[in-house]
Amino acid sequence: MSEYFLLLISTILVNNFVLVKFLGLCPFMGSSRKLEVAIGMALATTFVLTISSASSYLVNQYILIPLEIEYLRTITFILVIAAVVNLTEMMVHKTSPMLYQVLGIFLPLITTNCAVLGVALLNIQTGHGFFESIIFGFGAAVGFSMVMILFASIRERLVASDVPEIFQGAPIALITAGIMSIAFLGFAGLDKGLN
Amino acid sequence: MLSGVLALIMLAAFFGLVLGFSAIFFKVESSPVVNKIDNLLPQTQCGQCTFPGCRPYAEAIAAKKAPINLCPPGGEKTIQALADLLDVEALPLDESEDTDPIPLVAVIIEEICIGCTLCIQACPVDAILGAAKQMHTVIESECTGCKLCVLPCPVDCIEMVPIKQTLSNWHWQEPQYSVNNKTEETIFTSIQHVLSENAHL
Numbered sequence: 001m002s003e004y005f006l007l008l009i010s011t012i013l014v015n016n017f018v019l020v021k022f023l024g025l026c027p028f029m030g031s032s033r034k035l036e037v038a039i040g041m042a043l044a045t046t047f048v049l050t051i052s053s054a055s056s057y058l059v060n061q062y063i064l065i066p067l068e069i070e071y072l073r074t075i076t077f078i079l080v081i082a083a084v085v086n087l088t089e090m091m092v093h094k095t096s097p098m099l100y101q102v103l104g105i106f107l108p109l110i111t112t113n114c115a116v117l118g119v120a121l122l123n124i125q126t127g128h129g130f131f132e133s134i135i136f137g138f139g140a141a142v143g144f145s146m147v148m149i150l151f152a153s154i155r156e157r158l159v160a161s162d163v164p165e166i167f168q169g170a171p172i173a174l175i176t177a178g179i180m181s182i183a184f185l186g187f188a189g190l191d192k193g194l195n
Numbered sequence: 196m197l198s199g200v201l202a203l204i205m206l207a208a209f210f211g212l213v214l215g216f217s218a219i220f221f222k223v224e225s226s227p228v229v230n231k232i233d234n235l236l237p238q239t240q241c242g243q244c245t246f247p248g249c250r251p252y253a254e255a256i257a258a259k260k261a262p263i264n265l266c267p268p269g270g271e272k273t274i275q276a277l278a279d280l281l282d283v284e285a286l287p288l289d290e291s292e293d294t295d296p297i298p299l300v301a302v303i304i305e306e307i308c309i310g311c312t313l314c315i316q317a318c319p320v321d322a323i324l325g326a327a328k329q330m331h332t333v334i335e336s337e338c339t340g341c342k343l344c345v346l347p348c349p350v351d352c353i354e355m356v357p358i359k360q361t362l363s364n365w366h367w368q369e370p371q372y373s374v375n376n377k378t379e380e381t382i383f384t385s386i387q388h389v390l391s392e393n394a395h396l
Contacts (some may be wrong), residue, residue, distance in 0.1 A: 069199040076206065083210035090214075090221040097223070195336065 011139030024115030038152030042145030053137025222307035299340035307352035314344035
């Protein structure tokens with residue numbers, strides 16, 4: 001039980017996918033201008049990441065390995081992720097039309113979110129089991145959501161603050177992201193300390 | 196090699212099936228009636244119907260929660276088209292609230308305008324011309340008189356004035372005997388009404 005908890009903490013804080021591994025930067029920069037959009041994006045990504053890490057593990061374990069076609073892993077995972085994203089889009093459209101409108105183009109774009117494919121591939125590389133894969137995917141998603149929401153809140157305040165003209169817009173956002181990344185380096189070694 | 200191709204095809208077919216079934220299962224019932232009504236509305240999103248936009252108003256009409264005569268930018272033409280589509284009787288434009296019977300047009304008092312562009316952003320039909328720190332002006336022929344630009348103006352330089360009646364835009368008052376259930380008003384009183392109106396012209 002404790003190693004699951006450790007895995008969760010380490011993926012959320014220590015090996016944060018956005019700020020430490022630099023995966024999934026496009027939605028991080030693209031849809032973090034407003035807090036509500038960021039929260040919606042974070043929720044959709046959480047759902048997709050968890051489901052896709054579980055299903056890609058199953059596909060890898062019960063289709064790719066028995067047939068000895070592991071070399072098709074990347075393209076198969078892309079297929080799995082695309083299907084899961086499509087399913088999510090339909091469910092969001094059905095259950096929450098408001099969220100569907102807010103997310104707009106970002107929902108189908110989760111397909112090309114590198115964090116999603118990254119989690120699936122890293123799961124296989126590190127030899128995670130089924131539950132470990134789910135926790136790893138969920139932890140990555142929670143980390144992504146947390147960073148998204150933090151960053152969106154900071155950007156909402158940045159709009160009102162007195163930024164030098166030269167830094168206005170994208171530059172100050174990128175600088176903010178860099179400083180956040182440095183701040184998250186402070187968590188390095190936390191998972192070892194808990195051991 | 197062959198097993199790889201086959202497995203990938205099978206997988207794709209499986210996902211296709213799952214998605215196909217879930218498309219049926221999660222089908223969103225967007226009523227075709229709402230789309231048709233929405234197409235007839237002017238899409239100015241002005242909110243004068245008290246709904247937050249044209250689509251919500253269309254949904255309310257389809258659900259029979261709103262009458263068809265709440266759209267000032269659309270005017271009589273839209274009401275007639277909606278009445279034809281829904282097979283109901285055409286009602287006169289609802290002028291119960293602050294909508295004046297006289298068509299209004301926005302005018303910017305140009306000496307006061309500071310060029311803040313706030314009214315340009317508020318205008319649903321892009322009828323205001325101008326740039327930052329430049330004086331703005333209203334394109335009269337495009338203005339629907341929705342008053343949405345009046346509130347955002349920080350210096351209160353926008354006024355709603357009635358459209359001047361000229362020979363080119365004057366037309367006969369529409370006969371009023373069948374509308375609004377005013378049965379006592381006959382065609383004769385309506386003509387008298389028009390005549391009395393013309394008397395002071």
